[in-house]
Amino acid sequence: MMNIRDAVETDLSAILAITNHAILVTTAMWSVTPVDLEGRTEWWRQLVSRNFPVLVAEINGEVIGFGSYGSFRPFEGYAHTVEHRVYVAPSVHRRGAGAVLLRALIDRAIAAGIHVMIGAIDAENEASLALHRRFGFVETGRMPEVGRKFDRWLDLVLMQKILGR
Numbered sequence: 001m002m003n004i005r006d007a008v009e010t011d012l013s014a015i016l017a018i019t020n021h022a023i024l025v026t027t028a029m030w031s032v033t034p035v036d037l038e039g040r041t042e043w044w045r046q047l048v049s050r051n052f053p054v055l056v057a058e059i060n061g062e063v064i065g066f067g068s069y070g071s072f073r074p075f076e077g078y079a080h081t082v083e084h085r086v087y088v089a090p091s092v093h094r095r096g097a098g099a100v101l102l103r104a105l106i107d108r109a110i111a112a113g114i115h116v117m118i119g120a121i122d123a124e125n126e127a128s129l130a131l132h133r134r135f136g137f138v139e140t141g142r143m144p145e146v147g148r149k150f151d152r153w154l155d156l157v158l159m160q161k162i163l164g165r
Contacts, residue, residue, distance in 0.1 A: 014063035067101035123155035
C-alpha cells in the first residue's frame, strides 16, 4: 500500500538519494553535479516556507519517490502558475508511484488556487510524456537542444495543464 504525505526533514536523506540518482544516471534532471544533504535541506525549507508542497511516496515506511512544485518564474504575473517535479527511485519505476505523486500535486495545486501547472520534460522521456498526457497535460512547446548532459544535446518539452478558471 502506497502512502503520500508531506515530506519532513527526516525524509531528506531518501530524497537526496533519489535526486542524486536522477542527476548521475538519467536525463530526467539536467543538473550534472550531485547535491548534498545541506543543499536538499535548504531546497525543502525554501519551498515549505513559501507554502509549496514537498510530498513523498512511501511503501511500508520507505520513501520511494517525491514530488514538489514551486514558482514557474519569479515575476508577479506568474503567481498562479507553478512548475512541478516528480522523481521515483529506480527500484519502483513504472509501478504507479509517479502517477500517485502527480495526482497529489495536482490536487494540492487546485486546492491552493493555482491556475496552471507546467512540466518541463526531456523529449526522449516517453514514459513521463505519456504520464502527463494521461493526466490531461498538453504539449505547449518543444525547445531543441537547450540542454546538454552526457555529451549530447537534449530537447525540452513543455507541457501544461490548466487547473481552473
